[in-house]
Amino acid sequence: MKLLKKYTLYLIRWQLSTPILAIVLKLLSNMSTLTATIIANLIGGLIFFWVDKIIFKKKSDVPLWEIKEDVICYDCHKKTKGYRIVEWGNYDRTEDKNPQYRCKDCSIKKMKMIAK
Numbered sequence: 629m630k631l632l633k634k635y636t637l638y639l640i641r642w643q644l645s646t647p648i649l650a651i652v653l654k655l656l657s658n659m660s661t662l663t664a665t666i667i668a669n670l671i672g673g674l675i676f677f678w679v680d681k682i683i684f685k686k687k688s689d690v691p692l693w694e695i696k697e698d699v700i701c702y703d704c705h706k707k708t709k710g711y712r713i714v715e716w717g718n719y720d721r722t723e724d725k726n727p728q729y730r731c732k733d734c735s736i737k738k739m740k741m742i743a744k
């Protein structure tokens with residue numbers, strides 16, 4: 629995501645927190661301003677942590693590879709040096725619990741599939 633687009637999104641996101649803050653502060657108007665603000669910010673934080681995470685997620689334009697010695701290729705079952713694409717644009721296997729490694733040839737085929 630380009631910086632200007634990210635910056636604009638971030639400013640819009642701050643405006644989105646305005647109604648939430650206003651509503652919560654209104655609902656909690658019988659409380660002290662400090663307590664109500666703490667609660668409102670807590671609610672905002674619970675929501676916007678996830679929104680900000682999406683806004684600031686860096687997407688790589690080039691494939692990010694992980695290379696591992698002595699693995700069994702996921703496709704041809706050959707014992708080899710293994711390759712896998714961890715992240716590439718919208719393709720994201722950073723949290724993959726069972727990562728699939730492939731030999732050089734199979735990993736190139738897989739890469740072409742992802743590129744489509």
Ligand SMILES: [Zn+2]
Nearest residue numbers: 701704731734
């Ligand atoms: Zn293979």
